[in-house]
Amino acid sequence: MSRILTVAAAQLGPIHQADDRASVVSRMIALMEQAKMRGADFVVYPELALTTFFPRWHYEDRAQADRWFETAMPGPQTQPLFDRARELQIAMNFGYAELTPEGRHFNSSILVDKTGRIAGKYRKVHLPGHAEYDPSRAHQHLEKRYFEPGDLGFPVWAFEGGLVGMAICNDRRWPETYRIMGLQGVEMIVLGYNTPTANGHSSTETLADRLFHHRLSVQAGAYQNSTWVVAVAKAGVEDGHALFGGTLIAGPDGKIVGELDHEEDGLLVHACDLDATRFGKETIFNFAAHRRVEHYGLITSRTGSGAPLGRAV
Numbered sequence: 001m002s003r004i005l006t007v008a009a010a011q012l013g014p015i016h017q018a019d020d021r022a023s024v025v026s027r028m029i030a031l032m033e034q035a036k037m038r039g040a041d042f043v044v045y046p047e048l049a050l051t052t053f054f055p056r057w058h059y060e061d062r063a064q065a066d067r068w069f070e071t072a073m074p075g076p077q078t079q080p081l082f083d084r085a086r087e088l089q090i091a092m093n094f095g096y097a098e099l100t101p102e103g104r105h106f107n108s109s110i111l112v113d114k115t116g117r118i119a120g121k122y123r124k125v126h127l128p129g130h131a132e133y134d135p136s137r138a139h140q141h142l143e144k145r146y147f148e149p150g151d152l153g154f155p156v157w158a159f160e161g162g163l164v165g166m167a168i169c170n171d172r173r174w175p176e177t178y179r180i181m182g183l184q185g186v187e188m189i190v191l192g193y194n195t196p197t198a199n200g201h202s203s204t205e206t207l208a209d210r211l212f213h214h215r216l217s218v219q220a221g222a223y224q225n226s227t228w229v230v231a232v233a234k235a236g237v238e239d240g241h242a243l244f245g246g247t248l249i250a251g252p253d254g255k256i257v258g259e260l261d262h263e264e265d266g267l268l269v270h271a272c273d274l275d276a277t278r279f280g281k282e283t284i285f286n287f288a289a290h291r292r293v294e295h296y297g298l299i300t301s302r303t304g305s306g307a308p309l310g311r312a313v
């Protein structure tokens, strides 16, 4: 018997600075209700789903950005989302800015099961961008100013009948993200993103180029680890700043099984057969049979690229 996890990728359109949490939560609940009607077991929302993509704004005083962070999860404004998920018996994943009781700031994502219990938390490891205002950029991307790198690694959880892991946005561009979860047998990776439509460093990179790199990264991660990957955008123009869409689901053979073609709130629903991950895991990507860890040391001993290892023979 196949193990089917029907997932709804719930793309959010733009969230402006003036949009309050209550209005965003009601949009998320509307998508959740549609997802349930379409047979979904699991609804997946984007990175920083509750707010505008605030790292584009420079606050001289970092504490001014704290208004975008959640100090409790669920908190008073997110409780209705948890309540509705429990009533509908639907699992969910969403990203948010986390401010811990110790005053630490993370770009986080949680798995919430059908009973409304937080079953897993991930904190974004690969923070892109910069920490100080950079006038050479067309737009700012200050994740390194407002967050510290995640400290929880890339765990995989037994969740809703499968093995599920999380990543956030820029993490999808790094093969290590997927492989660490692949080594735990992951069957579905859920990841939300906020990706600017333009490259702040390059005026020649097109939207098509950027969508190509997005798909390339997700499809490669799915194929090379024989896992489903559910990639969900926050999209559209937020206070004049464009984010691309491209919400998609990639299967364990790396092929895209569905993709949204707009930048508004919307759903992409797919019945994912978790047992379809077995073939790749037992053949070409049978890690136990084929990996050669004795040659992979540089992956963890060296961060940036350095001197070549080649010697005359």
Ligand code: CDT
Binding pocket: 047, 128, 129, 141, 168, 169, 170, 171, 173, 193, 194, 195, 196
């Ligand atoms: N949110 C996020 O991680 N966005 C990055 C943009 C990188 S450009 C500084 C991404 O990889 O999509």
